[in-house]
Amino acid sequence: MNQTNAKKLIIKTFKNYGLNNQHATICANALINAELVGAHSHGLARLVSYCNRIKKKVINPKPQIKIKKISPSITHVDADNAVGFIGADLGIKHAIINAKKTGIGFVGVKNSGHFGLSGYYAEKAAHKGLIAFCFTNAPPAIAPHGAKKTLFGTNPICFAAPTGTKIPFVLDASISMINRGRIRRAAKLGEKIPVGVALDKNGNPTIDPKKALSGLQLPIATFKGSGFAWMVDILSGVITGANHSGKVRDPFDDFSGPQNIGHLFIVFKPGLFIKNYTKRIKENIKRVKKLPKIKGVEKILYPGENKAERYKKNLNKKINIPTKILNEIYSLNKS
């Protein structure tokens, strides 16, 4: 399907489920972006789940969002259980506004939902010449170090910085060995998952995505990864007023209430302490790129380059939507 039609289809679907045009467009832009960067697990495959949650009244299609300015740098957003993209879009917007004005923007969002790719928001700040951290929590997927039950989400650490080129530095590293969306998509399409990324509910290694989803995902770097996931839960859940410590509901299986996910955006000017940031970051990247490479590596890339490459390549292509997912979306528009 070409991109214009795909976007129209998403907007039409969300409006069919009660969203206004502006909110539906924000959501459509995020889903199309995920497809273009090749993160299909965060793209159109997700649309049905958002609509299901609206239907079950655990996502609010007509949110009354409250924005509370706490200081010139600090803002709190109560997203009133909107689709996650909408609260996150407001969160990063206000963090950018505050950072432009005072040097730092610090914005917490509560009563939000799954917002897609963290890098999508962080790079919005980088494109405006700002450095950004972006944190979100997520439903249980990873067991804390020492526990045999999942509690933390895949809670990414996401950081973006301008590079003086069109392609910002965007590190978007989930704390799990692979992201949960990839496992969900594999389950949906009947594919396998790699070895060493998940255990089944009995604690045995598995390559069956369904068993992985009911079992537990392995964190990166054992206890360090578990600590990072806990840190992200404190930052995005505990301090924002959102759910935390395993209380974020699974978007696919748990319709007993809204997810109440939390996000935290920390944005700042790169030139607070120096006058020549662009020169310095260019020099930094240049020195890394010039290092001798290991066999088989042609170029050393900074985080975000690969993704930008995929985006550019896909920008003038059709979006390949698996028939199963497309049929699901069509059926959302029939009722």
Next chain:
Amino acid sequence: MNQTNAKKLIIKTFKNYGLNNQHATICANALINAELVGAHSHGLARLVSYCNRIKKKVINPKPQIKIKKISPSITHVDADNAVGFIGADLGIKHAIINAKKTGIGFVGVKNSGHFGLSGYYAEKAAHKGLIAFCFTNAPPAIAPHGAKKTLFGTNPICFAAPTGTKIPFVLDASISMINRGRIRRAAKLGEKIPVGVALDKNGNPTIDPKKALSGLQLPIATFKGSGFAWMVDILSGVITGANHSGKVRDPFDDFSGPQNIGHLFIVFKPGLFIKNYTKRIKENIKRVKKLPKIKGVEKILYPGENKAERYKKNLNKKINIPTKILNEIYSLNKS
């Protein structure tokens, strides 16, 4: 040696090398703390290297430190090549002052040196009821993903938060499989290092600490760890005005100039968005601790608990200083 005497010996040594009493005391407190938490690689074993650098005129024993207030939240410290502890101590102090006043403290430090344990500074903020990030760069130890030459330091991600108890949450995770200090100490004492943490200069796995020091350390989580190290280099080196991208000098081998390490402290109030932080964090920790445990695990601990336990146990004990290290320190006081 009892702690009082160990502290006196450190202070005497630093004063012998030109530091004033206040600066010598700041350094002694940091080194004794490292011993008490069991991080011997960051304790008295380091004293000789600081003194050597002073002697070679690449650490300034009488720094003219400049503190520039950029906004009520933002401060820049030029540490004038003081011993790292001194610039870091000022950095976290000003971050705490700014956060108490405005909600957020954002402090960059340049022209600094190796400051010991990141957690030592982050927990100072947590003990004052604040949440803190603490970043520092370090001499080359890790190869960027795809490169076969080291460039990034072990660049820890460090985060602390109050818990409503005497023991804060303190995550201090270096991006290498093990910290470089442990490898240095093993080299000094003729011990081996674990399998899987380092390669020799030809890219072969090694358990010989000397070969590891001239080779490369492995990052956690392959490309994700490499990305984290790069992020920390941008945060603490590029934006603060310090050295970065492999230009931080090795404190033990390179006397061609000061290290010019950079640090970044981001400190904020945990109650910016909520009224009941203490209740929420207690609930968070309680839920994690209540999870079923894997076989052999008695208690689930949050980051920082183990360290606090070691500190408490060592608080009334003598400090065990290996004879080789003690003799080195004595010889520093003979000349």
